[in-house]
Amino acid sequence: MTRSSTQGQETQRGASDAPERDETTVEGTGSTESAEGAESAGDGDSAGDGDSRPEAGRRRPGRGLRVLRWTAVTLAVALVAAAGAGYLYYEHLNDNLKKDVLNLGDHKVAAPTPNAAGQTPLNILVIGSDARDSEENQQLGGARETFGSTPLADVQMLVHLSADRNDMSVVSMPRDTLVKIPKCTDPDDGKVYPASEGRVMTNQSLGHGGPGCTVATWQELTGIHIDHFVMVDFAGVVSMADAVGGVPVCVDANIHSRDSKGHGSGLKLEKGTHPVKGEQALQWLRTRYGFEDGSDLARAKAQHMYLNSMVRMLRENATLSNPNQLRRLAEEATGALTVDPGLDTVKKLYDLSTELRKVKPERITMTTMPNRYVGARVEPTEDAEQLFRLVREDIALDGKDTEKDKAQETEKVPDDPAAADDDIAVQVRNGTRTDRLAMAPGRASSVAALLVEQGFAKAVADPSVLPSEDRTVVRYPSADLEGDAHRVAKSLGIPAGSVQRSTDVSGVTLVVGADWREGAAYKAPVADDRTPESAEALNGADDSACMHVNPAFTWS
CATH class of the missing domain: 3.40.630.190 (LCP protein)
Known part of the structure; x- marks a missing residue:
């Protein structure tokens, strides 16, 4: 298999635009590697600009x-x-x-x-x-x-x-x-x-x-x-x-x-x-x-x-x-x-x-x-x-997704019909941790209890520690469980758009997100679907x- 390998004026944005050198900081180690040298012809960036290569002292290309x-x-x-x-x-x-x-x-x-x-x-x-x-x-x-x-x-x-x-x-x-x-x-x-x-x-x-x-x-x-x-x-x-x-x-x-x-x-x-x-x-x-x-x-x-x-x-x-x-x-x-x-x-x-x-x-x-x-x-x-x-x-x-939104308002009916509620096995995981807040304790257990009350007798809490999940989602691994996943979501008021197929789960899995840190009733957040201004x-x-x-x- 063959691979294609594909300073002068100070800028106003900050440190990364200062005169450039071969310097890379690896977060978590605090180490910095530096190699300086004369710039080659071209855009004037070839001597550095915050790059790192395995070979110490190598000047980076333009x-x-x-x-x-x-x-x-x-x-x-x-x-x-x-x-x-x-x-x-x-x-x-x-x-x-x-x-x-x-x-x-x-x-x-x-x-x-x-x-x-x-x-x-x-x-x-x-x-x-x-x-x-x-x-x-x-x-x-x-x-x-x-x-x-x-x-x-x-x-x-x-x-x-x-x-x-x-x-x-x-x-x-x-x-x-x-x-x-x-x-x-x-x-x-x-x-x-x-x-x-x-x-x-x-x-x-x-x-x-x-x-x-x-x-x-x-x-x-x-x-x-x-x-x-x-x-x-x-x-x-x-x-x-x-x-x-x-x-x-x-x-x-x-x-x-x-x-x-x-x-x-x-x-x-x-x-x-x-x-x-x-x-x-x-x-x-x-x-x-x-x-x-x-x-x-x-x-x-x-x-x-x-x-x-x-x-x-x-x-x-x-x-x-x-x-x-x-x-x-x-x-x-x-x-x-x-x-x-x-x-x-x-x-x-x-x-x-x-x-x-x-x-x-x-x-x-x-x-x-x-x-x-x-x-x-x-x-x-x-x-x-x-x-x-x-x-x-x-x-x-x-x-400009208005027409597409209208076309998708009708919920897709899964090809696979849902099993009886008491036959659907559901794992409930706690994904409520955020960058600013610790994981809300007991959420997996309390939501699993809610499902049991609604007739999902096989709902259980999974104690696994998960990364943060902004929104509550229901995941399923294969087409034969799609109907079951949608049934679980519907019973809790979770929108159909939050039901996802994923190979990361082995069965129907409800991940309680940061949008449901407390309370017995799930309220889907109003989505802000605007492109951030900072994306220019x-x-x-x-x-x-x-x-x-x-x-x-x-x-x-």
Whole structure:
């Protein structure tokens, strides 16, 4: 199996934007590793920027370059769709695709329950690797001494396609987010990477056996079932941008991303809207110095604008009907990708892109995971969990789910009828602990007693200590227990949407959540299904967006 390995101006955001060095703090150990060195050519980030590699003293590759791979991935999927129909017979396109295992962790998140129409959402994790595993990637990435070093997943974006295929949500996670990486096993050599003792930067997950460990890390953090991953390297980015003829981008002032010490991407544009392609497209996606406060979040905003513009262009640009152009595009796209076995042929990618193309630009919402600083790193906030919940529950981030809500008001009747109440075995667990409150004592026993009073004679309390559960849920492991689970939920007034299929339970299991810490009657909380403002949502149809240029990087 082959893997694709994919300072100058002070910023206003804080410690993480100070002059950069190779420094990673691992929460729980208090240890810090540091390695300094001169910055290589490029965006000025290659000497550091809070990264860690197993090899002490290694200079990290340019951070700016890593931020463009998600765009290449999304573009590749769309372009393979266009090119695939005419070139499926080329077997070498399939051979171009590199493959890897989907999930290397032990914990699996069950697929969501289908809606009333039998449809399920689709979640794809887009990964950008910073590996320098080829001469072309090395030339693009700079930092020659990092050739062949352990790759980092410095770009991570979750693409969520709704069950009804009406809307798409994209969630970006900052590369320096502190997370717990689960135990992962490398499929190539069987090496076991133990779970991290404390929290470490999320980009390190790729080095724990491959992209499947990055998938496992996302699932542990978010509780979102991930169906596929797509990973891309440096090499295909410039050529694909050339092949599609350029992407319109906008700046509100003249910009030159270069300071007196040579830091910056080198992007130089006049005020206004301009099509960028090739090296200039690469510079746009790398630029940190010169956009807004110079932080990674500003760079992510520029990437979102680029992607939205790309999607609109692909829908409107007739030049993609040129057979030679399509052939070149298909070659470049397939050569740049590493995919899981579920996407290991051009036909499968074509089918995926057909699904993605059903969504109109105005129903695409780009977001960044809400975060706060922890020293020079960031961590998810409460708003991040709100964003994850919306994705888990397939709620559109643009707030336009009215019609879908109406269609789902009619409760789905399980195919499996419920058994008699006194024959339904129910385990009741206490999940009432929160970040601020200790576990409410005796809740599992008291709710189990409520069920016994209502005729569920086989209801018992499970003393297991659980992580917090925001909402009370009823879980079941297999289709033959679905009817029983819905019957238990209905008897307590728990909404049908809180009944979930999960392989984490062996039978019907009621988890009493933080929303039911006391009392005998369950009152479902009024759901706030609004996308948090801190996610900085950008609509896919917004063609008026323009990047603000930092006055220190303008010219006349």
